[in-house]
Amino acid sequence: MWIYVDNNLVLGANPNDMTGNTGWVECNGEITEPLFDEYGVPMYAYEDGVLRMRTEEEREADRLVQPTPQPTLEQVNEALNMLLNGVIGDE
Amino acid sequence: MANQYVNKVVIDGQTKVDLTGDTVTPQTLSLGVTAHDGSGAPITGVYSGEPHNYLFDGANLKDVFGTASAFHAAVAAGDFSKIRVGDYWTITLNGSYRDYGEGSTVGQYTTKSFSSATVILEVAAINPYWKYGDSGDIANGTPHVLFISRDCLPASLKIRKANDLWEDESSKNPWLGSALYKTLNDSTNGIVHLVSAADIGAYIYGGSDGNGMRYYGEKRDPITATTSSAAWFSRGKLFLPTEDEIWGRAIFTVKAHQGQKGLPIFEGTRRHISKGLGNGAYRASWWSMSAYAGNNTHFCDVIGGGFPTVDPAGTSYGVPLCFLVT
Secondary structure: OEEEEOOOOOEEEEEEOOOOOEEEEEEOOOOOOEEEOOOOEEOOOEOOEEEEEOOOOHHHOOOOOOOOOOOHHHHHHHHHHHHHHHHHHHH | OOOOOOOEEEOOOOEEOOOOOOOOOOOOOOOOOOEEOOOOOOEEEEEEEOOOOOOOOOOOOHHHHOOOHHHHHHHHHOOOOOOOOOOOEEEEEEEEEEEOOOOOOOOEEEEEEEEEEEEEEEEEEEOOOOOOOOOOOOHOOOOOOOEEEEEOOOOEOOOOOOOOOOOOOOHHHHHHOOHHHHHOOOOOOOOOHHHHOOOOHHHHHOOOOOOOOOOEEEEEEOOOOOOEEEEEEOOOOOOOOOOOHHHHOOOOOOOHOOOOOOHHOOOOOOOOOOOEEOOOOEEEEEEEEEOOOOOOOOEEEEEEOEEEEEEEEEEEEEEEEEEEEE
């Protein structure tokens, strides 16, 4: 099994020989779970030549609070149009 | 040798049965249906229709056309009779490229390599941008095929070095201003120069200015969260599908300034949406070229589980190879 490692996190796994491709290392471990959890956080780490499942605490720390987007100009315009149409429609 | 079958019956000078003008063949008759052809021979239909791409494994276009130049000639002539969505062309990438998503300041990069990296390019759509661009582009009806790789390139790449750091602030477009755009399209050191060395690479569409097709994209000033407007941009010889091209609609991105069309390769199935990091790999997360609406740090992506989401632009994810042949 070949794994793609970035900052000790496993971002890819490939059964094919990846010799010569940057970022890939061959390991003896086994991937039994999806590479990413439902939040997109890597499930596996590779440190000192050992593949391991990351702990819940480690993954929790990587979970990012998804930002709330500001309204776009389109959305603002749409809201204004709806408001104006509502006012005009009452007359 | 006389025809062993009967294809015409005349009784008392009156024609009772005449199959001689019939044109039915096994190839045009539905699978399993029986009939008699123009010679009177019994035939069984073999035509099974155009299978949806959730079932279709695709045909190897190298077997069909032999050479990239023959394939290109068919596309250029608008002859798509032997090309279907899901058909594929395999290339192998070798050599070094600059990853501009690495480092901390604009212009920094890390040199990385591909070695015997197999990339299976699937026909994602035929003529998807027909009369889409502005003047001087495929707006004129130039026949084209869009390729998107079955799996991602065997490298995990960042959109930006840091979540809010544009590589090119003059671009006025989040995708064109990204480090990943440069990693793909740097003409001398980007991934495009490796793809160009492949047979089909000679026919990548360069567009009217050499920087790919024209598309109507989001225009915003760097480091602003709010979309300012939209404008025509050159998308890059190598690009990524927009969020709405993957899912058929805009979800997290600005809906007015995207591809405007779900691509047929992705419709009705996630078979071609779930992609691995490298050919044949386990499924991984991968980037689209759409920025998150009203947000200056995130881009839209397909998470490893195969659903739409957004993530910080400084995250390393997979990148499919995507380009047009005209």
